[in-house]
């Protein structure tokens with residue numbers, strides 16, 4: 515679920531490479547949204563469905579008869595969760611309950627991965643954040659993901675489902691949505707380089723995130739479902755960088771001076787901010803054998819290069 519998103523596309527590639535038959539749930543839109551999975555369409559099966567529609571989820575599972583289910587579907591853009599808090603809860607919280615109920619009804623042996631988020635830590639209670647750090651979400655998105663996290667734990671404990679939550683810190687790629695800050699910056703750099711614009715409006719440059727590469731993070735999802743026992747894991751690089759550092763690396767890589775192009779735009783300041791996230795993935799390293807392969811500078815330059823190439827530079 516969520517196969518048309520950033521993570522869904524990388525996970526589908528990984529599962530195909532591992533020899534899986536891959537089914538993906540998609541909702542009908544007036545225009546197709548398959549740009550991330552275009553290259554996979556002849557090797558995967560798409561099934562219509564929506565997190566809002568319980569029966570569609572049950573039918574999808576009956577049709578695919580999966581052994582593993584990855585629920586990556588969500589309203590994932592934090593600012594939009596203030597605009598549409600009710601819908602965010604319907605998708606991200608009750609939508610997960612619907613997925614778990616569908617599993618119970620169709621086949622409780624299906625192994626379930628739920629996409630939890632470092633946004634659950636919000637106003638952090640501890641540095642770095644581990645699986646045991648208390649949650650303090652700072653947006654309707656973060657709140658919705660805390661519900662989803664605990665309903666997954668609860669169904670594991672109540673019904674003995676093999677259901678796990680991966681608490682993933684920010685992960686990015688050339689396939690990241692254009693509104694998220696990494697891609698907004700790398701796409702902005704490419705547009706400036708191509709002469710299409712001169713300015714890039716941004717919000718809080720002081721915010722710090724633990725940014726990794728999405729391709730590394732979907733591998734961790736898959737590893738979690740291959741364990742003997744279901745458990746929750748933090749997935750992070752253990753390094754934190756500011757939006758300002760992101761901007762500096764991206765502009766410098768393209769031979770630009772960011773101070774001549776970046777303008778502060780209050781429209782991008784959030785009602786409540788998550789100032790600083792840094793994860794401790796020791797448990798995943800020890801128990802899954804997972805570690806990231808792409809560092810921050812490598813990630814940013816990969817994304818800048820991909821966007822420059824798109825604009826023909």
Ligand code: NAP
Pocket residue numbers: 515516517518519520521522539540541543547563564565566585586587588589590591605629630631632681682683684685686691
């Ligand atoms: P994304 O690119 O925004 O993809 C979200 C996916 O969810 C899309 O396929 C979208 O379909 C689908 N979706 C949204 N609403 C739906 C609905 N009502 N019914 C069915 N499908 C629906 O997100 P991502 O970056 O790949 O993230 C994947 C998951 O991990 C999300 O749950 C996100 O909250 C979580 N997460 C992400 C990060 C990160 O840094 N990327 C970190 C922690 C957790 P459409 O294409 O039709 O919109």
Ligand code: F7E
Pocket residue numbers: 590591592593630631632633682683684685693694695696698715716717718719721722723757782783784787788
């Ligand atoms: O913001 C700051 C902004 O929107 C990162 C989602 O995948 O990761 C993502 O959530 C930071 C924030 O991601 C702009 O204030 C400054 O502090 O790229 P973002 P996010 O909110 O961290 C988590 C783990 C998820 O689970 C989510 O699904 O950058 N920032 N200026 C800006 N952010 C945006 N979007 N745009 C700006 O102009």
